[in-house]
Amino acid sequence: MRPETERDLAEAIAGANGALSIRGGGTRAIAIAEGEALETGGVSGITLYEPGALTLVAKAGTTLGEIEAALDAEGQRLPFEVPDLRALLGRTGETTIGGITAANASGPRRIASGACRDFLLGVRFVDGAGTVVSNGGRVMKNVTGYDLVKLMAGSHGTLGVLTEVSFKVLPRPETSATLVLQGLSDAAAVAAMSKALGSPFDVTGAAHDPAAGQTSLRIEGFEKSVAYRLEQLRALxxxxxxIVAEDGAAHWAGIRDVAPLQGRAGDVWRISCKPSDAPDLAATLGAEALLYDWGGGLIWALMPGGSDARARLGAFAGHATRLRGSSAAPAFHPEPAPVAALSAGLRARFDPRGVLNPGLMA
Structure with missing residues (x-):
């Protein structure tokens, strides 16, 4: 099914006799739920863009390309640097703003600016009963009750099917520069990234590629400010x-899209942890390739096919998600019992029939 309007989508959900597998652009789904496919790409278009108010409203099926073109024409951007995981996950199609929101997809700039959910102002969605729900709006304000704006970001279509989202956007910086430290061990790289992020030089990206022996630090802003801060980082x-990267945009696109792990057989795991724990955790994985982002707080790991990264890691402060692979382990990290009870309660409230991507995040 591919509804063209919010009303048609609501009727499709209300009339569903069984499970529905919710799909946006099909570019980043961690797992495909069983059931009849319900595509949201037909509900598309930018409905409001006010550059002066730094506000954009778009229907969920609007492609990222259309949104970025509109923003670029006004010298603005989405602040959270959306990763393109198609090459990593072996997917095709066009990324949609609804899928980005449902996955809370956020790239290297998250360490400085925040995640997708932090810039989400409002949502409209259809719940599992076929009811249209709206929460939030065009300003940073919420009413008493469920903060549905935050709940929908990262819910992967299990609480409702997004039909429209509102975002705060930001001006594109005048310039940027990337300092690449060379030859550091993983532990030394994490220490260096922590040092840079703790400095007064407004680092907006900190990543480490062990295979290349490169630790990348990015700064952005006005040209004179960037030049000054670059020299201060070099002195630090x-x-x-x-070295200074010649093409910083391409350099960070490779980090954002996890280029070192692309085109290689095996399972891909995404591990969120305390940066200080990252080197020891990575050492226990036995991974075939690694990439550290967010100053070490995010580890991308390429594992042998069928590997269970969680079993190798044991108990740790964080979570591990399998994005691609053949492991029998659940894709999403099991929740602690109290959190699992809350999650089940929310799903029962918003999807009492259990038709929206059932079992996807269980």
């Missing part, structure tokens, strides 16, 4: 060999 790491 004067004892470490370094």
């Amino acid at each position: 790491f004067a004892d470490t060999p370094s």
